[in-house]
Amino acid sequence: MSAVAIISIFTLAVFVGFEVVSKVSSTLHTPLMSGANAIHGVILVGAIIVADHSTTNLELGLAVGAIVLATINMVGGFVVTDRMLEMFKGKK
Amino acid sequence: MSRTIYDLIGLFAGVCFILALKGLSHPKTARRGNKIGALGATIATLVVFFYANEGSSLPLNNLGWILGAIAVGALVGVPAARKVQMTQMPQLVALFNGVGGGAAALVAIVEYLHLGDTATTAEVVFTVFTVIVGCVSFSGSIITFMKLQELMTTRPVVFLGGRFVIAGTLVAVLGVAVWVVTALGTTPLLVLAGLSLLFGVLFVLPVGGADVPIVISLLNAFTGLTVAASGYVLDSVLLIIAGTLVGASGTILTRLMAEAMGRSLFGTLFGAFTAKPQDTSGIAEDRPVRSGSPDDVAILLNYARRVVIVPGFGLAVAQAQHTVRELADLMISKGIDVAYGIHPVAGRMPGHMNVLLAEANVPYDQLLEMDEVNPTFGQTDVAIVIGANDVVNPAAQNTPGCPIYGMPILEVSNAANVIFLKRSMRPGFAGIENELLYDPKTMLLFGDAKASLTKVVGALKAL
Numbered sequence: 001m002s003a004v005a006i007i008s009i010f011t012l013a014v015f016v017g018f019e020v021v022s023k024v025s026s027t028l029h030t031p032l033m034s035g036a037n038a039i040h041g042v043i044l045v046g047a048i049i050v051a052d053h054s055t056t057n058l059e060l061g062l063a064v065g066a067i068v069l070a071t072i073n074m075v076g077g078f079v080v081t082d083r084m085l086e087m088f089k090g091k092k
Numbered sequence: 093m094s095r096t097i098y099d100l101i102g103l104f105a106g107v108c109f110i111l112a113l114k115g116l117s118h119p120k121t122a123r124r125g126n127k128i129g130a131l132g133a134t135i136a137t138l139v140v141f142f143y144a145n146e147g148s149s150l151p152l153n154n155l156g157w158i159l160g161a162i163a164v165g166a167l168v169g170v171p172a173a174r175k176v177q178m179t180q181m182p183q184l185v186a187l188f189n190g191v192g193g194g195a196a197a198l199v200a201i202v203e204y205l206h207l208g209d210t211a212t213t214a215e216v217v218f219t220v221f222t223v224i225v226g227c228v229s230f231s232g233s234i235i236t237f238m239k240l241q242e243l244m245t246t247r248p249v250v251f252l253g254g255r256f257v258i259a260g261t262l263v264a265v266l267g268v269a270v271w272v273v274t275a276l277g278t279t280p281l282l283v284l285a286g287l288s289l290l291f292g293v294l295f296v297l298p299v300g301g302a303d304v305p306i307v308i309s310l311l312n313a314f315t316g317l318t319v320a321a322s323g324y325v326l327d328s329v330l331l332i333i334a335g336t337l338v339g340a341s342g343t344i345l346t347r348l349m350a351e352a353m354g355r356s357l358f359g360t361l362f363g364a365f366t367a368k369p370q371d372t373s374g375i376a377e378d379r380p381v382r383s384g385s386p387d388d389v390a391i392l393l394n395y396a397r398r399v400v401i402v403p404g405f406g407l408a409v410a411q412a413q414h415t416v417r418e419l420a421d422l423m424i425s426k427g428i429d430v431a432y433g434i435h436p437v438a439g440r441m442p443g444h445m446n447v448l449l450a451e452a453n454v455p456y457d458q459l460l461e462m463d464e465v466n467p468t469f470g471q472t473d474v475a476i477v478i479g480a481n482d483v484v485n486p487a488a489q490n491t492p493g494c495p496i497y498g499m500p501i502l503e504v505s506n507a508a509n510v511i512f513l514k515r516s517m518r519p520g521f522a523g524i525e526n527e528l529l530y531d532p533k534t535m536l537l538f539g540d541a542k543a544s545l546t547k548v549v550g551a552l553k554a555l
Contacts, residue, residue, distance in 0.1 A: 072165045076172055
């Protein structure tokens with residue numbers, strides 16, 4: 001990918017990120033933080049990619065560690081956010 | 093699978109994350125938003141098993157290790173997320189964020205080892221960035237976890253020359269970073285990781301307990317940026333989009349939280365170094381306070397026309413949400429006007445109290461935000477403060493230099509009577525004495541919040 005393409009994606013994503021949360025009420029700060037936290041768990045994808053091309057035991061060991069940590073972040077993050085939001089449901 | 097299809101699926105997952113964040117910003121769509129985010133993450137993860145990278149063959153190498161590691165992670169993460177009590181939510185979010193940062197740092201280290209001499213300068217620079225920020229996020233989050241879990245003091249930890257040690261560590265981190273970029277070795281990278289971990293610890297130690305949520309949010313944004321940087325090194329559009337989104341929205345969220353607490357971000361992080369030591373000489377431990385019995389409280393409530401309940405973290409610790417709702421219902425049945433005054437940062441995190449009261453099925457229309465409830469305290473006969481302290485402490489308005497100075501508070505002192513339900517005279521999470529406790533119109537009811545409330549309910553029923 002060209003550097004310009006990457007910078008474009010990055011810049012546009014910054015503005016989208018600013019825009020989508022700019023008007024959130026303080027009621028939802030905790031679930032939003034938790035949800036955003038779960039999203040960066042997709043580093044799991046990166047961890048799987050490096051585990052695939054690991055050639056030494058050191059590399060593989062570190063990559064496996066990264067997969068475990070990233071999975072905790074992603075799966076745990078979405079589950080706990082859902083639990084919080086479940087309680088907001090059913091209110092008038 | 094071709095690279096094009098792989099990238100398009102990555103884009104689809106990225107759009108899911110945008111919709112997730114957008115959904116999470118509104119109460120009605122929040123839960124659906126979170127599910128869309130989970131869908132995007134699941135698709136993104138599945139796709140990698142069908143396309144890893146240029147030139148790699150399927151099935152993936154080390155597939156058994158990969159699947160086993162995912163299983164272990166899920167076995168740790170899911171039960172933790174399911175079993176955690178709502179009161180301990182902030183700690184768990186901090187931990188999840190920390191492991192995410194740690195994962196990003198590990199991915200960067202592995203990729204660095206793998207690329208060896210073939211790495212371009214840009215790749216090395218991004219790797220260095222990820223290792224530094226990922227390690228800071230990891231160790232910083234561990235410290236915030238320990239502060240929130242009260243495994244260590246919640247007060248700012250400041251030691252002699254602290255700011256020079258921190259500045260020195262930062263200079264060392266940057267120096268080693270340059271060393272890594274120029275020398276390209278494994279040793280410099282590991283030194284860099286170690287120093288960054290140390291910097292993360294030093295960076296969070298001076299932050300006071302009340303400001304910890306802001307730091308968690310900031311570290312969350314940091315972790316997002318490391319994921320974006322990893323996306324560049326690993327040539328993944330998805331990681332760039334997802335990481336940047338979290339980085340940007342996390343930054344905004346951090347600012348919103350800081351505003352809700354009336355703090356500047358700079359003051360949060362470095363306030364402990366500039367704050368003058370508090371003058372505590374005028375505060376004697378044996379100053380008289382007026383303490384009452386549950387019956388006194390019940391009588392006061394029985395003849396009130398308007399009561400505002402101010403719940404704090406102590407309410408949640410005592411698991412008294414349901415009892416307080418019982419009391420509120422009883423008062424309403426007696427024709428008393430009842431409302432809850434919710435401080436934006438009541439609990440341990442912005443919005444935390446809303447989650448806790450929602451758990452107890454308190455009707456949404458009884459929860460008033462600070463701006464709505466503050467003008468009404470003048471017409472309020474009784475304000476009941478349950479397990480809260482810092483969010484009603486007038487020191488935030490009249491004691492310049494104290495750690496919470498400038499934080500907007502619930503002005504319960506304008507009510508005709510103030511009742512504090514407290515376990516002891518121990519100051520709040522921020523560690524500051526509350527003058528309101530010694531005010532003549534204040535009555536204190538000591539004891540566990542749940543036990544006290546149960547007694548008050550019984551006494552009120554008997555009247």
